[in-house]
Amino acid sequence: MKVSVFRQTHFNAAHRLHNPEWTPEKNKEIFGKCNNPSYHGHNYELIVKVYGEINPVTGFVIDLKVLKDIINEHVLERFDHKNLNIDVEEFKNLNPTAENIAVVIWNILRSKIDSHLELTVRLYETPRNFVEYDGA
Amino acid sequence: MKVSVFRQTHFNAAHRLHNPEWTPEKNKEIFGKCNNPSYHGHNYELIVKVYGEINPVTGFVIDLKVLKDIINEHVLERFDHKNLNIDVEEFKNLNPTAENIAVVIWNILRSKIDSHLELTVRLYETPRNFVEYDGA
Amino acid sequence: MKVSVFRQTHFNAAHRLHNPEWTPEKNKEIFGKCNNPSYHGHNYELIVKVYGEINPVTGFVIDLKVLKDIINEHVLERFDHKNLNIDVEEFKNLNPTAENIAVVIWNILRSKIDSHLELTVRLYETPRNFVEYDGA
Amino acid sequence: MKVSVFRQTHFNAAHRLHNPEWTPEKNKEIFGKCNNPSYHGHNYELIVKVYGEINPVTGFVIDLKVLKDIINEHVLERFDHKNLNIDVEEFKNLNPTAENIAVVIWNILRSKIDSHLELTVRLYETPRNFVEYDGA
Amino acid sequence: MKVSVFRQTHFNAAHRLHNPEWTPEKNKEIFGKCNNPSYHGHNYELIVKVYGEINPVTGFVIDLKVLKDIINEHVLERFDHKNLNIDVEEFKNLNPTAENIAVVIWNILRSKIDSHLELTVRLYETPRNFVEYDGA
Amino acid sequence: MKVSVFRQTHFNAAHRLHNPEWTPEKNKEIFGKCNNPSYHGHNYELIVKVYGEINPVTGFVIDLKVLKDIINEHVLERFDHKNLNIDVEEFKNLNPTAENIAVVIWNILRSKIDSHLELTVRLYETPRNFVEYDGA
Numbered sequence: 001m002k003v004s005v006f007r008q009t010h011f012n013a014a015h016r017l018h019n020p021e022w023t024p025e026k027n028k029e030i031f032g033k034c035n036n037p038s039y040h041g042h043n044y045e046l047i048v049k050v051y052g053e054i055n056p057v058t059g060f061v062i063d064l065k066v067l068k069d070i071i072n073e074h075v076l077e078r079f080d081h082k083n084l085n086i087d088v089e090e091f092k093n094l095n096p097t098a099e100n101i102a103v104v105i106w107n108i109l110r111s112k113i114d115s116h117l118e119l120t121v122r123l124y125e126t127p128r129n130f131v132e133y134d135g136a
Numbered sequence: 137m138k139v140s141v142f143r144q145t146h147f148n149a150a151h152r153l154h155n156p157e158w159t160p161e162k163n164k165e166i167f168g169k170c171n172n173p174s175y176h177g178h179n180y181e182l183i184v185k186v187y188g189e190i191n192p193v194t195g196f197v198i199d200l201k202v203l204k205d206i207i208n209e210h211v212l213e214r215f216d217h218k219n220l221n222i223d224v225e226e227f228k229n230l231n232p233t234a235e236n237i238a239v240v241i242w243n244i245l246r247s248k249i250d251s252h253l254e255l256t257v258r259l260y261e262t263p264r265n266f267v268e269y270d271g272a
Numbered sequence: 273m274k275v276s277v278f279r280q281t282h283f284n285a286a287h288r289l290h291n292p293e294w295t296p297e298k299n300k301e302i303f304g305k306c307n308n309p310s311y312h313g314h315n316y317e318l319i320v321k322v323y324g325e326i327n328p329v330t331g332f333v334i335d336l337k338v339l340k341d342i343i344n345e346h347v348l349e350r351f352d353h354k355n356l357n358i359d360v361e362e363f364k365n366l367n368p369t370a371e372n373i374a375v376v377i378w379n380i381l382r383s384k385i386d387s388h389l390e391l392t393v394r395l396y397e398t399p400r401n402f403v404e405y406d407g408a
Numbered sequence: 409m410k411v412s413v414f415r416q417t418h419f420n421a422a423h424r425l426h427n428p429e430w431t432p433e434k435n436k437e438i439f440g441k442c443n444n445p446s447y448h449g450h451n452y453e454l455i456v457k458v459y460g461e462i463n464p465v466t467g468f469v470i471d472l473k474v475l476k477d478i479i480n481e482h483v484l485e486r487f488d489h490k491n492l493n494i495d496v497e498e499f500k501n502l503n504p505t506a507e508n509i510a511v512v513i514w515n516i517l518r519s520k521i522d523s524h525l526e527l528t529v530r531l532y533e534t535p536r537n538f539v540e541y542d543g544a
Numbered sequence: 545m546k547v548s549v550f551r552q553t554h555f556n557a558a559h560r561l562h563n564p565e566w567t568p569e570k571n572k573e574i575f576g577k578c579n580n581p582s583y584h585g586h587n588y589e590l591i592v593k594v595y596g597e598i599n600p601v602t603g604f605v606i607d608l609k610v611l612k613d614i615i616n617e618h619v620l621e622r623f624d625h626k627n628l629n630i631d632v633e634e635f636k637n638l639n640p641t642a643e644n645i646a647v648v649i650w651n652i653l654r655s656k657i658d659s660h661l662e663l664t665v666r667l668y669e670t671p672r673n674f675v676e677y678d679g680a
Numbered sequence: 681m682k683v684s685v686f687r688q689t690h691f692n693a694a695h696r697l698h699n700p701e702w703t704p705e706k707n708k709e710i711f712g713k714c715n716n717p718s719y720h721g722h723n724y725e726l727i728v729k730v731y732g733e734i735n736p737v738t739g740f741v742i743d744l745k746v747l748k749d750i751i752n753e754h755v756l757e758r759f760d761h762k763n764l765n766i767d768v769e770e771f772k773n774l775n776p777t778a779e780n781i782a783v784v785i786w787n788i789l790r791s792k793i794d795s796h797l798e799l800t801v802r803l804y805e806t807p808r809n810f811v812e813y814d815g816a
Contacts, residue, residue: 008538038762042692083718099196150311174359216305239411264417267414268411269411276676369738421585450586451670548812602775
C-alpha cells in the first residue's frame with residue numbers, strides 16, 4: 001500500500017524579484033512592487049510530500065521526525081530569517097520567484113531522500129499565492 | 137521544469153438548488169434546506185491552478201497579477217455579490233451546485249488562459265464542502 | 273475562578289443591505305454591491321462566549337453540549353439556509369448588517385442563558401470582516 | 409464531466425504507537441513520545457474525496473448529505489472519542505500510525521460507496537502532519 | 545505604552561472527563577462520550593498573552609524566545625504527548641476539562657513570568673471549543 | 681448599542697531588529713536571527729478594531745469600505761512590499777519589533793478615524809507571534 005505523507009513547516013525570508021539584464025523600467029513594469037530594491041518579505045509555508053510504500057514494521061512511509069530533521073538541516077537552516085537574494089547561494093543568479101524557490105528546495109531535498117520515495121514540494125508565498133513542483 | 141501555480145480568491149453569492157422538472161416535494165426531498173425558495177448564500181473560496189513551464193526570463197509560469205486580473209474581470213465581476221440563479225446567465229437553466237459552478241468557472245477561464253497551460257479549478261462552498269474540476 | 277468559554281458554529285444565509293427610506297441611488301451609493309436587489313450571501317461564523325464561575329462539581333462554566341443545543345434551536349434553526357431579509361422576523365424592519373445581526377443574536381441568546389453568566393457574540397460575515405457585541 | 413467532491417469532518421481520539429515485537433527500548437527509540445504507554449491524542453481532520461461524473465439531474469457527483477451520513481455511521485461512530493488501540497477492532501493488531509488509520513478508513517468507505525466513484529482519504533493528525541491514501 | 549504580546553503553541557494529549565464521586569450512569573449522562581474510560585484526545589492549541597510596557601531599549605514587552613522557552617519547559621514538557629489524567633500531577637484529583645486545564649496552565653506560568661506583566665491563557669480543545677482565563 | 685467592528689488586511693515587508701547603540705555581539709545575543717544585517721521578512725496580518733455606537737440609519741458603526749480605504753491609503757501604501765527599516769520614516773530611529781509596528785500603525789490610524797470611536801490594532805508577525813495595542 002502506497003501512501004503520501006506530508007510535513008508542513010515554514011521560514012521567514014526577505015527577497016526581491018529582479019532581472020539584471022533588464023532596465024529598471026522593464027523590471028518595474030514586470031515585477032511591480034516586488035522589484036523594490038530594498039526588498040520585502042514573506043512567511044513562506046512549505047509542505048513536503050513523500051509518496052511510497054508503508055513499512056509494515058513501523059507503519060511509516062518515512063519517519064516524520066527524520067523528514068523534519070532533513071528539512072530543518074538542509075532547507076530551514078539556509079533559508080529561515082535570510083535574504084534569499086543575498087544569503088542563499090542558489091539565488092545569486094536565479095530570480096527568487098515562488099516557482100524557482102520551489103524547484104531549488106525540491107532539488108535540495110531530492111538528494112537527501114531515498115530515491116524509491118516520490119517527492120513533491122508545495123510552497124505558499126502568501127496564503128493566496130502558492131506553487132507546487134514534483135520534479136516533472 | 138513544469139510547476140503548478142495557484143491563486144486563491146473569493147466571492148460572496150446567494151443561490152438555491154432546484155430542479156424545475158420536479159415537484160416541490162421531490163425538490164425538498166433531494167435538496168433539503170438548499171431548496172429554500174428565498175435563497176441562502178455562501179462565501180465561496182476559489183483556487184485557480186495553472187500548470188506549465190517556468191519562463192526562464194521572468195521565473196514565472198504565469199504572472200499572478202495577470203491571472204488575478206483575468207479572474208477578477210471574468211469571474212468575480214459576474215459572480216461576486218450576485219444571486220447565481222437570477223443574475224448569472226449560465227445558471228438560468230443549470231442548477232448552481234458546487235460541481236456545476238466549478239465547471240462553469242473552468243469553462244470561462246479556459247478560454248482566457250493560454251492553451252499550453254493546464255487549468256484546474258477548486259471551489260469551496262463552505263470550509264468543509266468543496267469540489268475540483270480539471271476539464272476531464 | 274471565572275473563565276470564558278467559547279463555542280464556534282456557523283450558518284449560511286442570503287441577505288441584502290437596504291434602507292427603504294432612501295432612494296435607489298442613495299442605497300447604491302452607501303451599500304454598493306451589498307444592495308443588490310436579488311441578494312447575495314455568506315457563510316457566517318458565529319462565536320458565542322459565556323463568562324462565569326467554574327462549577328467545581330463538573331469543571332464546566334457551562335456544558336458546551338447545552339450551549340450548542342441552545343444555539344442550534346434558537347439561532348441556527350431560524351437563520352441557517354435562510355434569506356435574512358425575507359425569512360427572519362427580526363429583519364423585517366431592520367437592516368441585516370453584521371452589526372445588527374450580532375445584536376439580534378445576542379438578544380435571542382441572552383434570554384436563554386443564566387443571567388449570572390456574561391454573554392458576548394462575535395460574528396464573521398467573511399474571514400476579514402467581523403463584529404462583536406456584548407450587550408453594552 | 410468528472411468532478412472531485414470533498415467532505416471534511418473530524419474525530420478526537422487517543423492512540424499510542426507501539427510494536428509489540430520490539431523491546432521497550434526499541435519502541436522508545438523509534439516512536440519517541442508517541443510510544444507513551446498511557447496514550448496521547450489528536451483532533452484528527454478527515455477529508456474524503458469522491459471523483460466521478462456529475463449526475464445531470466441533480467447536479468451532484470454524490471449527495472454530500474449521503475456522503476456525510478456514510479462517514480458518520482461507519483467512521484465517526486467507531487473512531488470519535490475513542491482510544492484507537494483499545495476500542496477500534498482494526499487496530500488490535502495494527503499500529504495506529506496516520507498511514508495505517510488512513511488505509512483502514514479508506515477500506516471501510518470503499519465498501520460503502522458506489523464502485524464507479526473513485527475514493528481518496530486525507531487524514532490530518534495535526535495541522536502540520538498528514539497523509540493521503542487512494543487505494544494504490 | 546502598554547501592549548499585549550501573544551505566543552501560540554500546541555500540545556497533543558489524551559484525557560477523560562470523570563467525577564469519581566458519581567455513579568457511572570451519572571458520569572455518562574453529564575460527560576457523554578468524553579467519559580470513555582479508555583480515554584480520547586486532542587491537539588490542544590495554547591495562546592499565552594502577556595500585557596505590559598514596551599521596554600524602550602529592546603522594543604519588546606517580553607522576548608518571545610524567552611516566553612517560548614518558559615512555555616516549553618513548564619507546560620509542554622509536562623503536557624505534550626501525555627495522558628492528562630494519568631501523567632500530570634495537577635489532574636490526579638481535578639477533572640481535566642478545558643476550563644480546569646487553562647487554570648492549571650495559568651497558575652504554572654504566573655509563577656514564572658514577572659509579576660508586573662499581566663497574563664491570560666487561551667486554550668483550544670478543538671477549533672470550535674475553547675476557553676480563556678486571566679486569573680480573575 | 682455599542683459594537684466592535686473588525687477589518688483584517690495584510691502587508692508583506694522586510695525588516696531587521698537592531699539597536700544601533702549596542703555592539704554586534706549584543707545585538708546578536710538579544711535579537712538572534714532577527715538581527716540578520718541583510719534582513720528577513722513576514723506576511724503581516726493586520727486586524728483593525730473600531731468600537732462605537734451603531735448608526736441607526738445605516739446599521740453600521742463605520743462603513744467597512746471607508747475603513748478599508750483609510751487602511752489602504754495610510755498604512756498599506758506605505759508598508760506593503762517595503763523594507764520597514766529603510767523605506768518607512770517612522771522606523772528610521774525606532775526598532776521595528778511587532779510591538780513598535782503596532783503602536784506606529786495605531787498612531788497613524790488614530791488621527792484618521794473619528795475620535796468618538798475607540799481603536800485597537802492587532803498585528804500578526806507570524807501565525808504564532810502577534811501583538812495588540814489600544815492606545816493605553
